Amino acid sequence: MPLRMKLTAITLDCSDPEALAAFYRQATGLEVHPKSNSDFAGLNGDYGLLIGFQRVDDYRAPCWPDQAVAQQLHLDFVVDDLDEAEALLLELGAAKPEYQPGGEGWRVLIDPAGHPFCLTKRAV
Template sequence: MPLHMKLTAITLDCPDPQALAAFYQQATGLGPHPKSDAEFAGLNREDGLFIGFQRVDDHRPPSWPDQTVPQQLHLCFAVEDLDEAEARLLELGAGKPDHQPGGSGWRVFTDPAGHPFCLVRG
């Protein structure tokens, strides 16, 4: 029998929590957590989901698709228009790796701290 666990938070390691929170805030429109600081920043979604960003000294960004430094986790975001969302994310500082395994259905990007994330047509 499942525990009926509800996901309430996702936290990413990074070198600069404020900068990464700002990137995701601009990309998603989520509101900043009022207790964000230089060591830990966060964003809140209306339904209670929290995305956190914690400072890690000597953070090594994932080397996706190469697994020298594994990604360990990636986020996926549904968007109506992949081209429009891609253009905006690149303006905000996202990277777009050459390796794109999703064909026309989804695209892989990296945030400013190097974490891979995907946009899916949704």
């Protein structure tokens, strides 16, 4: 019988937790966790899921799609309009790498700490 577990948090390493939390707060509208600080910041997600950002000394950003520093994980977000979401996220500080393997189906962006994340169009 499998162990019954509930996912409660996803945490990304970074050099500036408060700045990365601010980027994702602006992008998602999630509320900042009340115990956030300069070493660990969090955003309260749906169904009790916390997205956390923890300070790591000598943090090295992933090199996507190059594997010199592996991406380790990435987040996926569904959006209504890929072009609109991309434009907003670029204004907030995301970057768009040249390599885009998703064609018209999805986009890869890079957050301010170097983590790749994907945008997918919401199915109608």
